[in-house]
Amino acid sequence: GDSVTQMEGPVTLSEEAFLTINCTYTATGYPSLFWYVQYPGEGLQLLLKATKADDKGSNKGFEATYRKETTSFHLEKGSVQVSDSAVYFCALSEGAAGNKLTFGGGTRVLVKP
Amino acid sequence: GAGVSQTPSNKVTEKGKYVELRCDPISGHTALYWYRQSLGQGPEFLIYFQGTGAADDSGLPNDRFFAVRPEGSVSTLKIQRTERGDSAVYLCASSPNRGETQYFGPGTRLLVL
Numbered sequence: 001g002d003s004v005t006q007m008e009g010p011v012t013l014s015e016e017a018f019l020t021i022n023c024t025y026t027a028t029g030y031p032s033l034f035w036y037v038q039y040p041g042e043g044l045q046l047l048l049k050a051t052k053a054d055d056k057g058s059n060k061g062f063e064a065t066y067r068k069e070t071t072s073f074h075l076e077k078g079s080v081q082v083s084d085s086a087v088y089f090c091a092l093s094e095g096a097a098g099n100k101l102t103f104g105g106g107t108r109v110l111v112k113p
Numbered sequence: 114g115a116g117v118s119q120t121p122s123n124k125v126t127e128k129g130k131y132v133e134l135r136c137d138p139i140s141g142h143t144a145l146y147w148y149r150q151s152l153g154q155g156p157e158f159l160i161y162f163q164g165t166g167a168a169d170d171s172g173l174p175n176d177r178f179f180a181v182r183p184e185g186s187v188s189t190l191k192i193q194r195t196e197r198g199d200s201a202v203y204l205c206a207s208s209p210n211r212g213e214t215q216y217f218g219p220g221t222r223l224l225v226l
Contacts, residue, residue: 004155043204043217043219044156045217046214046215046216049214089156091155095211095212099144099161099208099211099215100158100161100169100172101146101148101158101206103155103156104155105153105155106153106155
């Protein structure tokens with residue numbers, strides 16, 4: 001079945017540092033890929049998505065590129081802020097599976113001033 | 114506009130009791146999903162509704178769990194004979210149609226004592 005693996009946290013960074021969170025996936029078809037974010041005390045929010053190979057999703061300074069050859073969708077941000085402290089979830093969905101989301105385990109990111 | 118709402122926000126119950134969790138999707142959204150998130154893990158799919166019908170209930174862990182969406186809007190997740198292992202955050206998401214972005218509610222935190 002489908003699965004998503006992402007790096008375990010916590011990841012602790014200083015403000016303005018570069019952030020990478022690795023995400024790889026296993027899927028039977030051609031999934032859409034997502035990054036969701038959960039800020040402290042808040043619900044899950046879609047951060048960005050990509051629906052086909054080589055697409056780049058971007059939002060709020062974050063980027064991720066759908067790499068079919070390496071089955072990866074790594075999240076990057078060039079200069080993090082304290083407000084980026086949150087838990088980040090990589091996820092996929094497949095149309096043949098009703099578009100239900102399959103999530104990774106989440107990566108907690110803590111940005112210190 | 115109003116987002117996805119879930120009630121109650123917290124529920125404490127005793128082992129063996131029956132509980133109902135409610136989800137109000139975004140108005141007009143035809144697809145509705147339930148997920149369960151255990152502490153420190155990513156959400157796991159439970160059931161998906163397209164309109165009034167359960168299109169995919171493959172994620173329900175056993176027959177103690179049941180969900181309905183009788184009028185194609187509000188959905189109720191029902192858990193019979195609760196067990197301590199059912200303690201988790203239950204998340205609801207809706208999307209305009211199958212395959213479109215899912216918007217999550219704040220979740221119901223269930224604690225079974």
